[in-house]
Amino acid sequence: MTLASPTGVPGSRILGLGVHRPSRVVPNADVVDAIDSSDEWIQQRSGIRQRRWADDHESVRSMAVGASRQALERAGLAATDVDCVVVATVSHLLQTPALATAVAHDLGTDHAAAFDISAACAGFCHALALANDMVRVGTAQHVLVIGVERLSDLTDPHDRGTAFIFADGAGAAVVGPSATPGIAPVVWGSDGEQYDLIRQREDWRDVVGDETTPGSGRMPHLVMQGSPVFRWASFTMAEVGRRALDRAGIGIDDLDVFVPHQANMRIIDAMARAMKLPAHVRIARDIADQGNASAASVPMALDRMMVEGEARSGDTALLIAFGAGLAYAAQVVRVP
Ligand SMILES: CC(C)(COP(=O)(O)OP(=O)(O)OC[C@H]1O[C@@H](n2cnc3c(N)ncnc32)[C@H](O)[C@@H]1OP(=O)(O)O)[C@@H](O)C(=O)NCCC(=O)NCCS
Numbered sequence: 001m002t003l004a005s006p007t008g009v010p011g012s013r014i015l016g017l018g019v020h021r022p023s024r025v026v027p028n029a030d031v032v033d034a035i036d037s038s039d040e041w042i043q044q045r046s047g048i049r050q051r052r053w054a055d056d057h058e059s060v061r062s063m064a065v066g067a068s069r070q071a072l073e074r075a076g077l078a079a080t081d082v083d084c085v086v087v088a089t090v091s092h093l094l095q096t097p098a099l100a101t102a103v104a105h106d107l108g109t110d111h112a113a114a115f116d117i118s119a120a121c122a123g124f125c126h127a128l129a130l131a132n133d134m135v136r137v138g139t140a141q142h143v144l145v146i147g148v149e150r151l152s153d154l155t156d157p158h159d160r161g162t163a164f165i166f167a168d169g170a171g172a173a174v175v176g177p178s179a180t181p182g183i184a185p186v187v188w189g190s191d192g193e194q195y196d197l198i199r200q201r202e203d204w205r206d207v208v209g210d211e212t213t214p215g216s217g218r219m220p221h222l223v224m225q226g227s228p229v230f231r232w233a234s235f236t237m238a239e240v241g242r243r244a245l246d247r248a249g250i251g252i253d254d255l256d257v258f259v260p261h262q263a264n265m266r267i268i269d270a271m272a273r274a275m276k277l278p279a280h281v282r283i284a285r286d287i288a289d290q291g292n293a294s295a296a297s298v299p300m301a302l303d304r305m306m307v308e309g310e311a312r313s314g315d316t317a318l319l320i321a322f323g324a325g326l327a328y329a330a331q332v333v334r335v336p
Contacts, residue, residue, distance in 0.1 A: 006138035012131070012175050013182020014336040015142075016075025019303045020066035020170040021290070022054040028164065035160040042164045047265020051167040051291025053152040060092050060099060063170035064148040065106045067299075071172040072107075074336070077142060079107040082174070084140035085114040086130060088123025088147045088295040090324070091154055092116065095204075103146065113140065120198070121261050121323025122188075123147055123295035124171065128319070129186035129329060131175035146172045147295035154200070156221040165264070166222065167291030171299025173336075182336075184248030187240055188329035194232065198224040198324035233267045233322055238274030240330050241320050248332035255281050256315035257305060257335065261322055262287035262297040271320070282310045294323060302335070311335045 027050040028039040042048055054063065064087060072079060085107075087100040100114035119126040124147035131143035151166035175183070200220045209215025237260070245252060258281050260268050265287055272283055284301035293300060298321050305311035315335040322328035 008137045009135065009177040011178040011181030011183070012135035013178035013334055015077065015174045015176045016071045016073070017299060017303050017306065017336055018067045018070025018072070018074060018172045019300050020058075020063040021300065022052040022058050022063065022168045024053040024055050026051050026053050031157065031164050034157045035163050037160065037164065045266070046165060047285070047288055048164060048291055049288050052169055052293070054150050054168040058168070060089060060148045060150050060170075061102050061106065063150070063168070064099065064103045064146045064172070067148070067170035067172035068103065068107055068144055068146060071144070071174050075174040075176070077174060077176075079109040082107070082109045082142045082144045083112050084131070084134060084143040085109070085112050086127040086143060086145050087116045088119060088127045088145075089116060089149055090118055090120050090123070090294065091150045093153065099148070100146070119327045119329070120325055121263065121292070121294045121297060122321040122325070122327045122329045124298045125186070125319055125321040125329035125331060126188065126327070128173065128175065128183065128333075129188060129331060132183040132186070135175055135177055142174060142176045144172060144174055146170065147297070147299055149294040149296050151222070151294055154219065154222050159221065159223065161226045162222055162224050165292045167293045169290065169293040169296040169300050171296045171303060173299055182334040184244070184332040186329055186331045187243045187247055190328070191232065191236075191326040194228065194326050197229050197232075197326060198222065229326075230264065230267060232326060233263060234270035235274065237320055237322055237328065238271050240328055241271065241275050241318055244318060244320070244330035244332055250316065250332060252276065253278055254316055255318055257282050257284070257311045257317035259284040259298055259302045259305070259317055260320045262290065262301050263292050263323070297321070306335065
């Protein structure tokens with residue numbers, strides 16, 4: 001007996017994008033004293049002028065819901081149209097249940113499948129790839145993909161290598177069926193040999209301790225070896241971008257918009273140079289005023305370009321995300 005196999009649809013696309021930018025605007029002047037740094041040094045090494053941090057009332061849950069509501073409204077859909085919610089995050093500090101289940105409930109779509117994925121700064125592009133496959137095969141009709149972080153909870157304000165980089169925020173995309181493909185196949189992978197270049201300093205057992213060993217009692221902050229991450233991202237990710245264009249069946253001249261993970265302005269510039277991006281390709285530079293919001297960074301950067309008229313509906317955009325793991329994912333999409 002042959003089991004039933006779904007027939008699927010020709011393609012999927014992003015139907016609507018939404019964001020939540022946290023309310024606290026934190027200029028470099030507010031972080032420099034704790035790390036013996038300067039506004040000039042931070043801007044020169046990272047391109048960051050200021051970052052967004054969540055206020056007390058802005059949780060990963062509320063920011064994810066805010067971004068999702070905007071994405072649904074722009075897609076012209078109701079929450080009840082969503083049959084799967086995928087949240088990419090590393091800063092939902094409750095190990096279980098998944099943040100996606102609470103977000104689905106808050107939105108009013110309790111029936112939806114809902115789960116979280118952990119791929120750090122590459123999380124949104126991983127979730128987008130899953131959504132594309134789910135919609136095309138027919139596993140789901142409308143998938144809500146969310147990248148959300150409150151990295152200010154996990155950042156040591158005295159750590160010179162990370163305190164000025166990480167930020168908070170949320171970005172969401174509604175993915176649904178399309179007569180023509182609007183999300184090209186993903187190029188993804190990980191470099192496990194360097195999996196711990198960016199990581200949480202210790203796990204929760206080290207924080208809590210046991211009968212024989214006292215716990216540290218401190219927040220397990222993120223730590224990063226900045227220089228090797230910088231080299232890896234600047235050179236390896238350009239090749240990943242080229243492969244994503246190949247998988248989309250387009251050339252670099254067909255590209256309108258480049259939306260790399262907002263890790264560091266110098267990495268963005270190095271990737272653009274290595275890929276030999278033509279001058280007409282507009283490049284996302286959200287990091288200057290937003291900082292690095294990990295899984296939320298790519299959708300927030302694309303949203304800013306759309307709001308400011310740098311990315312228009314129907315444009316061809318290359319997304320590349322990379323981070324802890326070292327995990328990466330890239331795909332070409334049509335701007336909604
Ligand atoms: C974090 C980063 C900006 C640090 O820059 P760097 O040039 O590698 O810095 P180094 O650690 O090699 O230190 C260089 C010098 O700056 C100093 N320095 C380090 N951090 C500093 C800070 N926050 N402020 C001022 N000076 C600092 C060091 O003491 C060192 O001084 P020295 O030359 O007198 O010894 C850089 O490594 C980077 O951007 N890495 C990628 C990070 C990233 O994008 N992560 C996200 C991936 S998802």
